[in-house]
Amino acid sequence: MIIDCHGHFTTAPDLHVLWRETQKAASARGGDTDPPYPQISDDLIREAIEPNQLRLIQERGIDLTLFSPRASAMAPHVGDLAVNIAWSRRCNDLIRRVVALYPAHFAGICQLPQSTGASLDAAITELDRCVNELGFVGCNLNPDPSGGRYDSPPLHDRYWYPLYEKMVDLDVPAMIHVSGSCNPGVHATGAYYLSADTIAFMQLLQGDVFRDFPALRLIIPHGGGAVPYHWGRFRGLADMLNRPPLAQHLMRNVYFDTCVYHQEGVDLLLAVIDTSNILFGSEMIGAVRGIDPTTGRYFDDTRHYIEQSRLSDAAKQDIFEGNARRVFPRLRLVS
């Protein structure tokens, strides 16, 4: 079985996207932060999923995708916490409908309502709702709800601890994932995402989150940003900053996905990072949707890179399925 830990609903129905525009306009006028939500038929959801994600995962032989709202549309810098609460609930409810229609193919990952400077109480409440009422198996945590200012406390700060505590209680991991970039000089999928991944790892390196939460599990997407390529730098920095070796300090709790879109990059990831810390992911339909002219395959068909690697079959199976089942134990309840 192959579980893709990183998929977003990038093709959500227009009615859902239009509702968001209505919400933004209304809340900007000081009006309702949760205006009436349109009727979206099951057929509209099928039309959004079947020719897109479902077609591709079937073509590529993926069994199950851990599916969350579109990352670039989370946009927690838009509006206040109330706006984010309503938007997150609408997005998560829509994911729930996808999962209900295709329970064999999708499991739910929720967006959390966050807002720079706000308490995490609303995120905790929504996480609880999504896990306990909607059957979701994980969440996306935005380390920088500002969209590029990095003005929230670093991930090792106690600001995040109530959320970490809730995640441990519910036995769900988080993928650390920013949303769109508010800075026109910092391209979202070509710069901001990779930077945020690298910054997240370094913040964790500087702190003691996993001493305090030994059962917490965090996934850094996009192959860990720059981290595996600079693994020597990070090992050396841990040493210079008097942190324990990374294997003990972070790598019992941190996972990287395989959203690296060429063979050499995936080979590096597999060579440097222990197999047990790698989860299969593709993030399709996402940042890079074209076909690589040097291979004739989709850039984001990451299954192929892993198949072509030198790993043993057992190691490949850990990356494709076994590790995801350890990191997302609630998958046993849904698939």
Next chain:
Amino acid sequence: MIIDCHGHFTTAPDLHVLWRETQKAASARGGDTDPPYPQISDDLIREAIEPNQLRLIQERGIDLTLFSPRASAMAPHVGDLAVNIAWSRRCNDLIRRVVALYPAHFAGICQLPQSTGASLDAAITELDRCVNELGFVGCNLNPDPSGGRYDSPPLHDRYWYPLYEKMVDLDVPAMIHVSGSCNPGVHATGAYYLSADTIAFMQLLQGDVFRDFPALRLIIPHGGGAVPYHWGRFRGLADMLNRPPLAQHLMRNVYFDTCVYHQEGVDLLLAVIDTSNILFGSEMIGAVRGIDPTTGRYFDDTRHYIEQSRLSDAAKQDIFEGNARRVFPRLRLVS
């Protein structure tokens, strides 16, 4: 011959560092931005260099280091442009003294006086002085003088064009290098540098700088940040954004150094990036000063990784010397 394209004077004499503190204090009070500079004897400079950079480059068999002021101390966010002009001149004059004492071992790379929102006239003037009067062979260009806000125009913006024009006139390249991070959540050498490298590449990808300046040469340090590891992503993004293939669009003009501190990372760089776009660099004594317990060698002894790679001897020699002589043609005037 082995030329290290990336060295900073991280061990500058205390008197120089103290002058900077005096300058900052004076200018913060509205006083002199260029207070009297102390007498620093040649012996003090020798004491700063000989047990440090000179010892290590001799131990490692490096012949020539392209040497610039300490990157983290450039701090162009401190004070206004006048403060930066005075600080840059003092720093560059000090580099000139190192080069004068050890002309066989060091060639000068200048710091440019920049300030967010200010014109680049002062940078152009200082670049001219450093090249034409001090015999320098290149410069460091800071794409984010704010220290982390990324609020300067992107590198493809015409804001930078007068400086690019001057660089082409003088036939000198720039290394794109930020300074210290002003954000306590974004560690300088573990997060900000690598992010800035990645952002710089993506900014260049989005623009047409090299269509307009076909002779311009820019070096992205730290092995290109996250770029070679995510080479497929960048190739795919160029395609999605209707940019030409990277080989034509950027890779006639962009170079990566080898400041990647483990064998697997350097091997990836050498496998993915054409040899002609790679310059030997170590950035010692810099971000990572310890010894890798897995190899018994300094993390930043990057010569060793290249020696151990599968490249041909001719390709290694290009990386060690030939490419640097092409990118820094003024080296022929000084060594």
